[in-house]
Amino acid sequence: MSKPLLNKELRLARLHNQRRIAFSLIERSRTLLKPGTAFTRELHELFRSQGRFGSKDRRLYRELIYTFLRYLPWLEEKLKDQDNLLDTLIQLAAPTPEIRSLYPTLSDKTAHESISEQRFKILKREAHQLEELLPPWFGEHTNRKVSIPTLLTLITRPPLWLRIQRDPKEDLVDRLKATATPEQAEQIAKHPLIPDCLHAPADYPLANHPSYLEGEVEIQDISSQILLNLLKEPPRGKWLDACAGAGGKTLQLANLLKPYGKVTAFDPRSSALRELQSRAKRSGLRNISVLQQRPTKGSYDGVLVDAPCSGSGTWRRHPYLMRQTREEDIFDHAKTQLSILKSYSTLVADGGLLVYSTCSLSRHENEAVAERFLETEKAFRHEPLSPRFGFQDRGRGITVHPEDHNGDGLYVTTFRKQD
Ligand SMILES: C[S@@+](CC[C@H](N)C(=O)[O-])C[C@H]1O[C@@H](n2cnc3c(N)ncnc32)[C@H](O)[C@@H]1O
Structure with missing residues (x-):
């Protein structure tokens, strides 16, 4: 057998194997969609169970699985036909180098749609039908009508x-x-x-x-970057980042504060705090400190409560959340958010600022929580955000929608504690 022929055969065998693995992973990933399952951790375990998976393999299979999850309601019926499902996914997925390596396996050689927002057309659907991909309750929760641009953004992954x-x-x-x-x-x-x-x-x-x-x-996602740029005045003094996670906003805040102030970060997840510490070290910023215990005392010029939420503003990056979140979860989140917001509001100094934000698009987790907070916490007044980048705070905070700047969706509002 000549060498090129052998190479071709090896390549085909490899492609065949990749497709077999992809299909089996997709089927198994569906079992991770039960509400409350730590999807990314379980997916990581699933990848580990495959033995020798390199970073390229993980990128390839993650892209195919995430694409499957974005279009799940339209693709479920294709699970009966492995080849058809994979050919469709390869065309719907972002054309990364790993995905491109699978193109030749397309039986009908359909060209890959180069405009990401138009790829769904290979499923012979119209743009307005994209709404079928979202949970049925979602449209009722948003403070802006779910438009075609919203839908097109929600089905594509954001840039870096x-x-x-x-x-x-x-x-x-x-x-x-x-x-x-x-x-x-x-x-x-x-x-x-x-x-x-x-x-x-x-x-x-x-x-x-x-x-x-x-x-x-x-x-750092663009909408997340916008958030702190919407504060009425640049942050100064002593700040607490109460729900710091891995420190996306802590780092930006520390940058904005330097050389006039410092930020203390807390999160109940010690693994997130470890990541925050390594990012802080890399940044060279010296005005960040980390608390391992929940702060109960203190008086801060600013407190940021970037609360845990349903994450519907991040569905384009985390499509599994779109499949896991039930409407009742939203109301549970809202209760937790109000309680977290109230508990950290006690750490705001007189005259200080309390910032409440979520990466949710549901008004129940956003405006409704802010309203309920103001109903009982009489020492606080809503402080309008700065009108920048085309956003306007009409007394209820600002929602940045994914289609506004091609990023995540989020909500932010601020309260001033009266002297
Ligand atoms: C939306 S994430 C924060 C993201 C982070 N601020 C950033 O910019 O990358 C919400 C965080 O709140 C944390 N959290 C949950 N319950 C909390 C509580 N009671 N107090 C403080 N943080 C909490 C979670 O562990 C999670 O990391």
């Missing part, structure tokens, strides 16, 4: 948003472009409106880039 954390010595954009493919390089640019914000394609290989390893840039 970066925040410039340190003034770069030389042109950062050029350095990021230097390690990108020509296609990726074309999409790397500074945002024209949002300070320090950079756009890169979702598949940009950032993990080993010196600018990332040395803390010159951090990963």
